Structures are given as C-alpha cells and as structure tokens.
Amino acid sequence: MKAFLQRSRLLPLLEALNQQIEVIAPVATEAGSVFATWQGQSLDLKTNPLSPPTEFLLPHKEILFRYIQESGRYTFKEDEIPPRLLFGIRPCDLHAIAVLDKIFGQPPLDQVYFSRRRATALVVQNCIAPGRACFCAALGAGPGAEDPCDLLLTDIGDGFLCEAETPAGILILNAGADLLQPAGSAHLQDKARLLQEARESMPQDRSCAQIRTAMERADWEALGRECLGCGSCTFVCPVCHCFNILDLGVPDGARLRCRDSCLLSGFSRLTGGANPRRTPGQRLQHWYQDKFEDIFQITGLPGCVGCGRCHLACPAAIDRVDLTVKGSREVRR
Amino acid sequence: MSEYIPMQAEIVDMDIESPNTYLITLKLLEEGVDFRYLPGQFVMISVFGLGECPISIASSPTRRSLELCIRRAGKVTSGIMDCLVGDVVGIRGPYGNGFPLDRMKRDVVIAGGGSGFATLRSLINYIADRREEFGKVTVAYGARTSQDLYFMQEYKSWQKAGMEVAVTVDIDDEFWKGNVGLVTSLIDRFDLNPGSAAICGPPVMINAVAGKLMARGFHRADIYISLERNMKCGVGKCEHCAIGPYHVCQDGPVFSYDRVRDVL
Numbered sequence: 001m002k003a004f005l006q007r008s009r010l011l012p013l014l015e016a017l018n019q020q021i022e023v024i025a026p027v028a029t030e031a032g033s034v035f036a037t038w039q040g041q042s043l044d045l046k047t048n049p050l051s052p053p054t055e056f057l058l059p060h061k062e063i064l065f066r067y068i069q070e071s072g073r074y075t076f077k078e079d080e081i082p083p084r085l086l087f088g089i090r091p092c093d094l095h096a097i098a099v100l101d102k103i104f105g106q107p108p109l110d111q112v113y114f115s116r117r118r119a120t121a122l123v124v125q126n127c128i129a130p131g132r133a134c135f136c137a138a139l140g141a142g143p144g145a146e147d148p149c150d151l152l153l154t155d156i157g158d159g160f161l162c163e164a165e166t167p168a169g170i171l172i173l174n175a176g177a178d179l180l181q182p183a184g185s186a187h188l189q190d191k192a193r194l195l196q197e198a199r200e201s202m203p204q205d206r207s208c209a210q211i212r213t214a215m216e217r218a219d220w221e222a223l224g225r226e227c228l229g230c231g232s233c234t235f236v237c238p239v240c241h242c243f244n245i246l247d248l249g250v251p252d253g254a255r256l257r258c259r260d261s262c263l264l265s266g267f268s269r270l271t272g273g274a275n276p277r278r279t280p281g282q283r284l285q286h287w288y289q290d291k292f293e294d295i296f297q298i299t300g301l302p303g304c305v306g307c308g309r310c311h312l313a314c315p316a317a318i319d320r321v322d323l324t325v326k327g328s329r330e331v332r333r
Numbered sequence: 334m335s336e337y338i339p340m341q342a343e344i345v346d347m348d349i350e351s352p353n354t355y356l357i358t359l360k361l362l363e364e365g366v367d368f369r370y371l372p373g374q375f376v377m378i379s380v381f382g383l384g385e386c387p388i389s390i391a392s393s394p395t396r397r398s399l400e401l402c403i404r405r406a407g408k409v410t411s412g413i414m415d416c417l418v419g420d421v422v423g424i425r426g427p428y429g430n431g432f433p434l435d436r437m438k439r440d441v442v443i444a445g446g447g448s449g450f451a452t453l454r455s456l457i458n459y460i461a462d463r464r465e466e467f468g469k470v471t472v473a474y475g476a477r478t479s480q481d482l483y484f485m486q487e488y489k490s491w492q493k494a495g496m497e498v499a500v501t502v503d504i505d506d507e508f509w510k511g512n513v514g515l516v517t518s519l520i521d522r523f524d525l526n527p528g529s530a531a532i533c534g535p536p537v538m539i540n541a542v543a544g545k546l547m548a549r550g551f552h553r554a555d556i557y558i559s560l561e562r563n564m565k566c567g568v569g570k571c572e573h574c575a576i577g578p579y580h581v582c583q584d585g586p587v588f589s590y591d592r593v594r595d596v597l
Contacts (some may be wrong), residue, residue, distance in 0.1 A: 064335065064337040064338075065335070065337065072419070072420065073341065073362070074341055074381060074423075075336050078334075078338075092370055104569065104570060106569060108336050108568050109336075110336070110568070111335035111336060112335050112337060115335075168348075178567060234472070241570070241571040242571060243565070243566070243571045243572075244565050244571070244573075245337070245569075245571070246384050247354075247381060247382050247384045247385075247564050248381070250382035251381070251382065253381065253382055255379075257337075260565075262572060267563075267573065268562070268573060268574075270561055271386075271406040271410075271563075272406070273408050274535075274536070276576075276596065286575075289577070290572070290575065293577070293578070294577055297578040
C-alpha cells in the first residue's frame with residue numbers, strides 16, 4: 001500500500017499512533033538527536049542519532065529473568081515485553097537489524113532478543129541527505145532501504161511517500177487514514193531521483209573489499225597505541241552485540257544482560273589472568289576481523305553497515321576506514 | 334522459556350580434591366529432564382545473586398552421577414564452594430561439542446595439566462567403562478605440587494582398567510615420592526604408536542605436548558585440544574569466546590590441533 005503524507009500531517013499521524021503504542025522516534029535534545037519515547041517533543045529527522053536504534057532490541061541493560069527464592073528453591077519469571085514502534089530509523093540501521101536477526105537466529109535461537117524484535121514495529125526513513133561520515137552505499141546498506149520493514153517513508157520535499165510493506169505497516173497507515181492522500185507515479189519518480197542523488201553524494205571507495213585491503217596493510221600495534229580502549233566505537237555500532245551476564249539481588253533478584261565490548265581489556269581475559277587478546281592492537285584487529293570476515297562467514301552479510309558512527313565517536317580520532325596512523329596523539333602533544 | 338533460564342540442581346555431595354578444589358555432585362531437580370552429555374562438554378553453573386560461569390563436566394556419562402570439579406578462582410566458584418550439601422544452584426547446558434569419541438577409538442594419549450585435568454577425567458572414565466572399544470590408553474598428568482593433584486584415589490582403578498597412568502609435579506615436597514618435572518618428560522618415557530590424543534592445560538603445555546606427539550608421528554588433526562575461554566552465554570551470542578568465525582562454547586571447546594595452533 002502506497003500513500004502520500006503532507007509534511008504538516010506527520011505530527012497528527014504520530015499523535016494518532018501514540019494513542020495506540022509507545023512510539024520511539026529521533027527527538028532533538030541539547031546533546032543532539034537521540035532515539036527516545038516520543039511524547040510530543042520536536043523531532044529531528046535530519047540527523048541519524050549517534051546512539052543507534054538497535055539499543056531498543058538489545059538494550060544496554062535488560063532483565064533476562066527474575067529469580068524468586070522460597071525455602072531454598074527458585075521460581076523464574078520473564079518480564080512481558082510491551083509492543084513498541086521504532087519511528088524514523090535509517091536503512092543502515094535496518095540493515096544492521098537484519099544482521100542481528102541472523103546472528104541471534106543462529107541455533108539455539110535467542111528468545112530474549114526475538115521477543116523484543118517481534119514486539120517492535122519498524123518505520124524506516126530513507127536517507128536523502130547522508131551524514132558526513134556515511135558510506136552505506138559502498139556496503140549495500142543504503143541509502144534506500146532494501147531489507148524488510150513495516151513502513152517505509154521517503155521525504156520527497158513537501159511531504160512523505162509512505163510505502164506499507166506488511167499488515168502492521170498498513171495498520172500504522174490506517175491510524176491516520178484521513179490524513180493521507182493517494183500516491184502517484186510522480187512521487188515514486190521523486191523518490192528514485194532523490195535516492196540516486198544521495199547515493200552519488202557518498203564516497204564509493206569504502207566497500208568491504210577495500211576495507212579488507214586496508215586491514216591487510218594496517219599496522220595494528222601502531223593503531224593500538226592510538227586507541228584509548230574506551231569501547232566507544234562498539235557502543236555506537238548498530239551491529240555490535242557483545243554482552244555480559246550478571247546477577248543483581250539476594251535472595252530474590254534478576255539475572256541481567258548488559259552490553260560489553262571486545263575492545264575493553266578484560267573482555268577475553270581468563271580467570272587465571274591469561275588473556276588471548278592482550279594488546280589494544282590485537283583487540284582492534286579482532287573487531288575488524290569480526291566485522292569484515294567472521295560475521296560475513298556466519299551470516300553472509302558484513303558486520304558493518306557504513307553508518308560512520310565509529311568514526312564520529314572515536315576520541316582518539318583514528319580514521320576508522322582507511323586505518324592509517326595519523327599520529328593524532330603526537331600532534332596533540 | 335528462554336535458553337538463559339537455568340535448571341535447578343541440588344548439591345548432593347562435596348569432596349575435597351585439593352586445598353582449593355572441590356568435586357561436587359549434582360542432582361537435577363527438574364522433572365523429566367533428559368540430561369545427556371559427552372565427555373568434554375561443559376555447563377554454565379550459577380549461584381543466584383553471584384552469577385554464572387562455565388565449568389567442564391568431570392563425570393562420565395557412563396556413570397550415574399553428575400560431577401563438576403570446581404577450583405576457587407572467582408566470585409561464582411567461591412560462591413559454589415561456600416555452598417553446603419542440600420543447597421540449590423542453577424545449571425544450563427550441556428554445551429559444546431565434546432571429544433569426537435568415534436574418531437578416538439584406537440590408541441589414545443591423554444595429557445592434562447593443572448585444573449584442565451577435570452574435563453579429561455570424564456574421558457578417562459568413559460574409556461575405562463568402554464575399554465574394549467579403545468586401543469592402548471596412556472594418561473599423563475602434571476600439577477604444580479602433590480597437594481594440587483586431583484582424583485588421586487582413582488589412578489589405581491584406571492590402571493586396573495589397563496591404562497598406563499603417569500603423574501608428575503612441578504615442585505617437589507616432603508610428601509611426594511613420584512616424578513618431578515613437566516608433563517612432556519612423561520611423554521618421553523612412554524612407548525607410543527601414533528594414534529589419537531586429548532590435551533587440556535595451559536597453552537604452553539598444550540604446545541609442548543602436541544610438539545612431542547607430532548615428533549612421534551601423531552598427525553596434528555588427531556590431537557584434540559580442549560580450549561579454555563571466557564564464556565558468558567554458552568550459546569554463541571555474547572562473543573566473549575569468539576576465535577575467528579568459531580565460538581568456543583558452540584563449535585568447541587574441543588578442537589583438533591591443526592585448527593587452533595595459531596590462537597593458543
């Protein structure tokens with residue numbers, strides 16, 4: 001189902017949806033654009049938030065189950081996952097969700113991830129104005145959405161072309177049926193033209209193969225001396241999914257899953273103290289190896305979607321694409 | 334019910350193996366659970382409130398009881414050792430591949446170092462109970478001191494089952510009358526025909542023993558290593574134990590030496 005939504009009708013549509021379901025949308029804050037529960041705040045649909053929307057599928061901290069003790073025996077309880085609508089996510093992040101689906105779908109299936117995934121409707125916004133660090137086009141992850149979602153929006157100037165791809169998507173549009181106009185072929189042509197322009201505006205020389213070449217000639221130990229080992233790149237990456245499991249509470253409490261990072265020094269350290277990835281350089285190399293070789297081997301898709309967030313978040317200013325040492329720390333001294 | 338929710342198991346017995354190591358026997362409290370496992374597999378064991386950790390299964394599936402050998406090393410293992418008989422712990426699994434028993438049904442060398450010997454005890458007792466399916470079996474085991482040697486009361490039964498068993502310690506003391514030196518020095522003394530091998534211990538020891546065996550004509554694909562890695566989920570998702578495209582918790586912990594030589 002295709003329809004056209006005038007720009008002025010977007011907020012009324014969101015308000016109608018908000019009556020039915022929790023809406024998560026990119027909202028403008030003093031700290032920039034962030035995905036948050038929308039309750040009428042001003043939207044920021046121009047910039048893709050630094051913190052990816054995948055945090056609503058794999059939260060920084062979530063309860064796997066609760067344990068309740070009685071006479072030395074335990075009962076376990078899983079929390080209900082409320083339905084949610086993720087509004088305005090970008091094709092790169094949608095592609096990241098497709099990769100996460102494959103990773104968490106490897107047997108044995110991760111029920112906790114999929115209970116969130118199934119309860120989350122995805123409304124995607126095509127990228128007509130990519131950000132300065134974006135290179136999704138070179139990795140086949142954008143700027144137009146290729147992966148399945150419920151509703152796809154394209155900003156074509158005076159409004160949005162809306163394309164519902166699933167029954168849930170049609171229901172979303174029906175929530176604002178009286179706000180919609182029929183879509184015409186001119187709208188579709190506008191979409192194709194704008195996406196072509198967006199594609200051409202992005203660097204083309206950052207494909208998986210080219211990054212693999214950069215990895216081959218990279219001096220990992222030198223890069224490791226630049227790296228602060230803070231894990232920022234992994235926490236903003238929409239594909240990164242490392243986690244830790246820990247307990248909170250005695251005798252009753254909850255077993256939690258918390259995000260972790262393979263760039264942190266203790267990540268692979270064994271109980272006895274030995275560490276298979278001792279140096280920051282080894283850890284950085286592992287991160288790249290995982291994204292461009294291992295995840296590809298497991299899922300058939302690279303573990304990078306070209307969103308450029310790692311590049312923007314890196315406090316050591318390592319060029320995350322060409323992997324050359326710029327000696328930024330030397331310069332700062 | 335998600336994969337992360339453990340079964341409950343009661344601690345029905347605790348034996349002291351060394352000053353900092355207990356052998357605990359567990360009884361699953363879940364009704365109708367068919368807990369089948371192979372030598373070399375592991376479980377995620379948890380003390381509610383302290384967390385979970387991976388522990389290899391030390392008992393053989395050919396015997397009734399489920400036993401884990403636990404060394405006081407971190408928060409969870411200390412928590413288990415502070416438990417009393419009758420206390421309840423959580424258990425998930427079994428996870429991992431286990432030893433490829435069908436490919437090992439010929440002469441077998443089993444070499445263990447330190448706490449890595451726990452997983453090998455499962456294999457040794459399995460072979461002892463199905464002795465006719467295997468060829469000549471040679472066990473070499475080394476620990477730091479005589480106090481740190483596990484399963485001492487069982488060596489006689491293994492010898493009775495027709496296995497050659499040799500034990501050594503790194504540091505001599507007044508109680509010890511046996512060998513002093515590295516596990517490799519035991520291998521040197523054995524009369525071996527090339528067959529299969531199972532090794533678990535520190536990386537230096539694994540490389541040294543595998544090197545000795547290959548010099549004696551063993552093929553590196555016939556030498557099986559049980560790898561230790563920091564595991565959190567046990568189901569190949571958390572990435573803590575990732576080595577290239579493999580997850581040690583799912584694709585391992587047992588790998589042939591040719592596949593893991595470079596990552597030890």
